[in-house]
Amino acid sequence: MRENVLGLSVVTASGEIISTGTRARKSSAGYDLTHLFVGSEGTLGIITEISLRLHGLTEAISAAMVNFPDVQSAAEATIQVIQMGIPMARIEIVDSAYMKAINAYSKTSYPELDTLFLEFHGTRAGVAEQVQMFDEISQDFGATGFQWAEQEEDRNQLWRARHDAYYAGLAVHPGYRGYVTDVCVPISRLADCITQTQADITASGLYAPVIGHVGDGNFHATIFIDPDDDAMFEKALELDKRMVQRALDMGGTCTGEHGIGMGKLKHMRNEHGDGAVDAMKAIKTALDPQNIMNPGKVIDC
Amino acid sequence: MRENVLGLSVVTASGEIISTGTRARKSSAGYDLTHLFVGSEGTLGIITEISLRLHGLTEAISAAMVNFPDVQSAAEATIQVIQMGIPMARIEIVDSAYMKAINAYSKTSYPELDTLFLEFHGTRAGVAEQVQMFDEISQDFGATGFQWAEQEEDRNQLWRARHDAYYAGLAVHPGYRGYVTDVCVPISRLADCITQTQADITASGLYAPVIGHVGDGNFHATIFIDPDDDAMFEKALELDKRMVQRALDMGGTCTGEHGIGMGKLKHMRNEHGDGAVDAMKAIKTALDPQNIMNPGKVIDC
DSSP states (O other): OGGGEEEEEEEOTTSOEEEEEOSSSOOOSSOOHHHHHTTSTTSSOEEEEEEEOOOOOOSEEEEEEEEESSHHHHHHHHHHHHHTTOOEEEEEEEOHHHHHHHHHHHTOOOOSSEEEEEEEEEOHHHHHHHHHHHHHHHHHTTOEEEEEEOSHHHHHHHHHHHHTHHHHHHHHSTTOEEEEOOEEOOGGGHHHHHHHHHHHHHHHTOBOOEEEEGGGTEEEEEEEEOTTOHHHHHHHHHHHHHHHHHHHHTTOBSOSSSOOTTTTGGGHHHHHHHHHHHHHHHHHHHHOTTOOSSTTSSSOO | OGGGEEEEEEEOTTSOEEEEEOSSSOOOSSOOHHHHHTTSTTSSOEEEEEEEOOOOOOSEEEEEEEEESSHHHHHHHHHHHHHTTOOEEEEEEEOHHHHHHHHHHHTOOOOSSEEEEEEEEEOHHHHHHHHHHHHHHHHHTTOEEEEEEOSHHHHHHHHHHHHTHHHHHHHHSTTOEEEEOOEEOOGGGHHHHHHHHHHHHHHHTOBOOEEEEGGGTEEEEEEEEOTTOHHHHHHHHHHHHHHHHHHHHTTOBSOSSSOOTTTTGGGHHHHHHHHHHHHHHHHHHHHOTTOOSSTTSSSOO
């Protein structure tokens, strides 16, 4: 998303309104304030307007789902597809635990296997070619049940299963709440990371199905916990901590898309090192000397 | 290029070495220091290592050139191609003045017309389809002489003409030097901007052929001037100033890719406004309090 942000209007700590970026696709005029403010979680200023780069709808869109014998195979197929440069519009994993929950919640009868949900955008010939290449690669990793949808209604139905996942997970244990983890690793390490994470979840005894934007190397285990069970919450925190450490050890990040807030403040120095965090802190202090912009978040000022 | 930079090692003003970014494709862990340092021209720190995102070579590559009756038609064809979402790997304009210079310099016999140089990347079917769509669109704008090259040797020969342009321009008036301008505007304003610029060049009496990365809305007039002729240099500066103002009036930038340095410092407040430049200045002071990193460039500290 970030790379589609061309410019911003921002209200600064001193109450001034500033503009960053231009409507041109590229510029080398000074510091890139736009991408400094994007993802700063309101700690440097409040974004009030965004100029986005628009993309036309493509001629053809196909959605598809395909099942794998295990999460590792699904992740390895993903790595190969991305490394071959097939321009996937979306490639998402939903593990067997989530597929089971979705069937129960949405009264569907999808195979309860580790599944990739896919979307292909392009010209008609381009999409057909991508679908064929994807199909060939996924078969090398034991994929079965490849089904695809071209009509908008059919595509929406297929994606509904993916979007229902969180609610389906909640419905498995009524009264539980979801604690969402969010790591991102280099694509080449995705299969290792997701496989080790699943083994860790199994060993923990927690109910934590996995879902993720695996085309980016980003995935989430949603740990469903009883809000009255402090020991279970402790266990979830420990599992999350191990997930983050595993991602960092693989050259990844403690948060692919959810941000730091307060909850992940403790990982900042581990991920970036003292020098980089101190540089962020110096920037925070320079732009918000009184620490009035969303204080206590992102940077431990 | 910027969006392919995943992370950096940077030596800061205090002599510390910091790391920014990770090897993961995305992260939302704190401020985006990576893109703050990229394009900061050494004023915030010295970049010593860069982690880049790699892209595989595509199955097929085609290069092509095609002639237009005038720069406006070439720019309008470009706008349409980009707005239709045809994924052009390269789309570059070389105006008739430059084509004439290239023929004289490189002993070639290309039509001396406003010309687009193109490159298409993708699968075999995808490239063939893109070439066909491009051909159809360009014909609507009066294009002629579409020729394309698939073999690497032929592609290189075609691109050599493009890359020789600057030296070809220098050879037109031996002893002259090139003063390169560099503006970038929103794609939708490209035809207006380039047409008005060419009329301005004609009126100025200067020799200033136009070349550009028009797929990004970015182009250059290279003003060739006699280094001993102060009046000519003054005229060139005035032409450049009008080009910048025209680009800014159209929502563009004073520099698409060459940067600010000292020469374009005077445009910074005009392009960004006082608030944004003061924010940049605050960041510069925070990260380099003694102003020892490439002082006097980018920011008027």
